[in-house]
Amino acid sequence: MDSLQSVASLLNGPMWTFFCVLCRLGPLLVLMPPLQGTTIPMRIKTLVVLMVSFVLTPIILEFSTPLPSSLFDLTIGLVKELLLGLLFGTSATIVVSTLQIGGQIVSTLASLDVAQAADPTTQESTTVISQLFTWIAMLLFLVLGGHRVIVGVCIDSFTHYPAGGVSI
Numbered sequence: 001m002d003s004l005q006s007v008a009s010l011l012n013g014p015m016w017t018f019f020c021v022l023c024r025l026g027p028l029l030v031l032m033p034p035l036q037g038t039t040i041p042m043r044i045k046t047l048v049v050l051m052v053s054f055v056l057t058p059i060i061l062e063f064s065t066p067l068p069s070s071l072f073d074l075t076i077g078l079v080k081e082l083l084l085g086l087l088f089g090t091s092a093t094i095v096v097s098t099l100q101i102g103g104q105i106v107s108t109l110a111s112l113d114v115a116q117a118a119d120p121t122t123q124e125s126t127t128v129i130s131q132l133f134t135w136i137a138m139l140l141f142l143v144l145g146g147h148r149v150i151v152g153v154c155i156d157s158f159t160h161y162p163a164g165g166v167s168i
Contacts, residue, residue, distance in 0.1 A: 014057060017064040020163035022053040023081035024088075028154050031089025032147060033096045033138050056155065065164040077164045084161065088154050092146070099137035103130030 026049045029035060035045055068074045107129035126134075141147065 013064070014061060016067045017061050017163045018053060018057045019078060020064065020081050021057050021060055021158075022049065023078050024085040024157075024163075025049060025053055025056070025151075025154060027082060027085035028089040028092075028150065031086070032092050032150060033141050034147065036093060036096075052151075060155070060158045060163055063158040063162045065162050068164070081164070084157065085154070088150060088157075092141075092150050095146075096134060096137045096141065099133045100126070100130050103127065103133030106130075106133075 029049050029052060030045050034040075035048070065077075068077055104127060107127035110129070
């Protein structure tokens with residue numbers, strides 16, 4: 001009985017918070033422009049998500065809600081965390097995709113859409129200008145600290161929406 005109570009106390013605190021952080025940061029980090037696409041293997045992405053979640057869990061532990069009493073509430077709580085992470089990740093992806101579409105339009109207007117190149121992030125054939133705009137957007141995103149801003153906003157979101165306490 002003592003081992004069951006020790007497992008329950010572990011789930012109540014750090015493990016519940018870790019799963020909430022993992023569900024919120026996972027989609028964000030996988031969809032963020034430098035890590036999106038198939039150029040970086042899924043094992044590396046998984047390792048990065050697990051490491052960042054492991055490092056941030058003690059910081060976010062104070063903003064955590066108690067473990068839900070039923071399995072249904074636990075599942076709904078984790079799904080809400082996933083949806084919030086998807087929202088953050090999609091906002092970062094939209095910025096780079098906008099410039100990629102702008103590159104497609106510029107190359108079409110300049111009659112350079114005949115020159116095609118393979119895009120490793122989307123596994124599609126895109127114009128060279130579009131590929132150039134995508135790489136410039138990714139470079140600017142990293143140089144200007146966009147990755148730190150988005151991860152910082154996600155961490156700050158735990159003060160407004162505690163781990164496991166996201167309400168839709």
